[in-house]
Amino acid sequence: MLNHDHQQALLQWYDEHQRALPWRQTNDPWHILLSEILLQQTQVSRGLVYWQRMVETFPTIASMADAPVDTVLKAWEGAGYYSRARRLHALSQRIMLPRAEGGFDGRLPSTYDELLSLPGIGPYTAAAVASIAFGQSVACVDGNIRRVMARQTAQPEPTPKAVQAWADASLEAVRPGDWNQALMELGATVCTPKRVGCSRCPVSSSCQGRSTPERYPLPKQQRTKAVIMTAMVDHDAQGRPVLKQRPLSGLFGGLWGPVYEEGRREEGAAYIEAGVVNHQLSHRSMTVHVLVGTSAVGETGTEPSAVACSTLDEKVLTMALQRLLEGRS
Ligand code: SF4
Structure with a gap:
């Protein structure tokens, strides 16, 4: 003491x-x-x-x-x-x-x-x-x-x-x-x-x-889990992404973002590939494959600046928008 x-x-x-x-x-x-x-x-x-x-x-x-x-x-x-x-x-x-x-x-x-x-x-x-x-x-x-x-x-x-x-x-x-x-x-x-x-x-x-x-002290063992996901970002005719608010409990609870699936999903008729976002959380090392698609008829997008999004979602949405614009030019 x-x-x-x-x-x-x-x-x-x-x-x-x-x-x-x-x-x-x-x-x-x-x-x-x-x-x-x-x-x-x-x-x-x-x-x-x-x-x-x-x-x-x-x-x-x-x-x-x-x-x-x-x-x-x-x-x-x-x-x-x-x-x-x-x-x-x-x-x-x-x-x-x-x-x-x-x-x-x-x-x-x-x-x-x-x-x-x-x-x-x-x-x-x-x-x-x-x-x-x-x-x-x-x-x-x-x-x-x-x-x-x-x-x-x-x-x-x-x-x-x-x-x-x-x-x-x-x-x-x-x-x-x-x-x-x-x-x-x-x-x-x-x-x-x-x-x-x-x-x-x-x-x-x-x-x-x-x-x-x-x-002193000895470093603590930190275990990081590698997580692979696919983000499917649909856009409406104005180029706004379709975002959903996540449930309050769980990762990024209460924040808005596109739909994610566990694992890697390949591009197909409905989606084109935009790229990969790597993101580090305290116990997770995330690799997110970003796919870009078109929203269903009648489904409107959301201006991301109007809602709360995580840094990971911001990276994903920026990459998706870039790919969308490339596709249109
Ligand atoms: S290790 Fe050095 S800086 Fe830390 S408490 Fe001891 S004398 Fe101070």
Whole structure:
């Protein structure tokens, strides 16, 4: 664990070296929650753009609760992991309910346990929001903190329980929100996976792994599944693709896109081949064969910019449209 002197050294370093991020300049718990949900699986540089968009589109919890889920998905478009947007919408509606109906009378709850009871909020987000927005003494654990802990204690494979215990024991109780952010900032900017900046580290004197930091922690085995699909993109007479909204649960739930089939389907009388789109998701490596066809009589297309589409669908639709235009020229 980090003792009092190390805590003060790290907090002082954080005060002097933290990146100027807009969610660090606000006390609004809703805006802080939006940043934490966005940054779970999105890089900070991209998170900045989406956070600004979400805060402007939904400045309050009520404004999101009143909006259809489609509007939330449209604002989230491009940020990926769309289940986060759907759960955020469910969370806003739950908060707006009266307490008698299981809600929170329109106010974001301030305790770890209450936050944890909300849709889409796991232990990390509950601890981050409780400490940063409400000053509660709870320790966060994320990938950055795990890496700092593994190196500080020279453990190649610390268990989640051990990391949480270290974070709990190291927590600085006077400024818990700043403390959690300082540890994460250290992991994001100094104690990084590669090119570790031990000479700039404010807590190097307590670090047992600083002579060989790259040894800690061992990389986690990530299994990626190869998926082959065929997208059949029908177009109407105006050249607009026929898009369907997907069910709310499942991959790209609630988003709009063309029909996909598993496996590879060859071109034939109804479809011509446009090409192949390769797309990487966290656990899936997708190869999508794109076929272009004509919509059934009476079936109208949809302007893709008017609905929420995933990045994969945008790539597929661009390729299909290009092929359609080539065929017509
Ligand atoms: S001394 Fe190096 S390895 Fe240890 S916590 Fe600091 S940056 Fe990480």
